[in-house]
Amino acid sequence: MIKSLWTAATGMSAQSLNMDVIAHNLANAQTTGFKKSRANFEDLIYQTIVPPGAETSTDTKTASGIQVGTGVKAVSVQKLFSQGNFVQTENPLDLAIEGKGFFKVLRGTEEVYTRSGSFKLDADGYLCDAEGNRLQPEVSIPREAVTITIDAGGKLTALDQNGTALVTQTITIYDFPNPGGLISVGKNYFKPSDASGEAVEGTPGTDGLGTLLQGFLENSNVNVVEEMVNMIAGQRAYEANSKIIKTVDEMLHIANNVKA
């Protein structure tokens, strides 16, 4: 019975983690390029008190034995890379990836990846993200450029006022064997991990990579209604686990009062 206290405690801490994940998703319901997460749970090891098939007498055997579980644990918080909605911005340097892939930017000396494509130009004319970190490989736009077009395959063309091409360059994107294993480092950035595998460079629209969409941004893939439903379910489960603790407490109280 005392074990129930600890079992219920694992349930409460699991639901509390679940709520943390939901809160973070909801907080980022409007963040460009944000990918929602989900807590994955699994049951803890079982204590086998009587193994199934143990002999109960000379000619009978237990059909199922006694197995008592010890609770739940969070096994991972998985990022779900489903496509977010597109928002039209008409800003020529806003890019959305339709399908798989990430932009690579250089943050200090570290390469990080992002789905957020709200680019602009820095003081030296290089394409950079909202944080001022340059897109990799670097793309430089000359000052004389008037129009910039980027096609679905990532081909960037900067034209001057006479319509002559000043620069043509391809924006490459990157993909991972398991994007769910990427590490979120905040500010919409992801870092590869042992679970995600190495980044693979590619041209948009080839090898299963997504295509680029100029003048659009990818919104967060959080579905507010879905998160609300998960929140209600999580709250109820939390409550139920807390009731177990209360019940054990009452039962122990009863047991202590047997001798009046």
Added chain:
Amino acid sequence: MRIGSYAAALGSIEQGKRLEVISNNLANASTPGFKREEVRFTDFIYEETYSQMTQGSVKTTSNPLDVALVGDGYFKVQTKEGIFYTRAGNFTLNASGQLSLPNGALVLSKKNLPIKLESENVTIDEKGRIMENGNEVDQLAVVQFDPSVKMEKRGFNLFKPSQEDAKEQEANTTIVKQGSLEEANFNIVEEMTRMIDTMRAFEAYQKTFQTLHEEDRQLIRRTVTR
């Protein structure tokens, strides 16, 4: 002390154990593919636990690597400790692109081999056939056991048949549903009711114990004063 006192004590111990089982169920309210445990009292001094294998409700997640089983059967997974079976279909890809459970166990195909995928963007049909860009690349193993085979829980969402020689067979009638997860197969309210029932039964045993104790006391008192 009379035999009744021991019976009451045993009764409360059993109810305590039942509460442990209920608390484990409730702790796993958000565990995909979890099957609730139930305690069965076959006669007064003998109890056993078993997993109730009824279908859990299926929740739509729209995640391409979430699959739910509708009907009898299990997915087959390979861990370091050997082959296990699971109803939890919250699959993911590992660093080498193999389909696996969040805990790293590799999901096996019909040919008993790990499944390697190019990306998450796959279609999985009702038979568990995995299609990448319209081409069938592999098929998930979905197996079942004879109803007489008892499944033992190993934790980590894994099951194993309790008989070593249990033969698995293809679950032909079971439907694989992509973009969905099977939830734990109990509802919280029902489980709470069982919890209250357990507590009241426990209380009743304690009252029995107290009553017997009180009877003994009065008996002793009367014998002495006579």
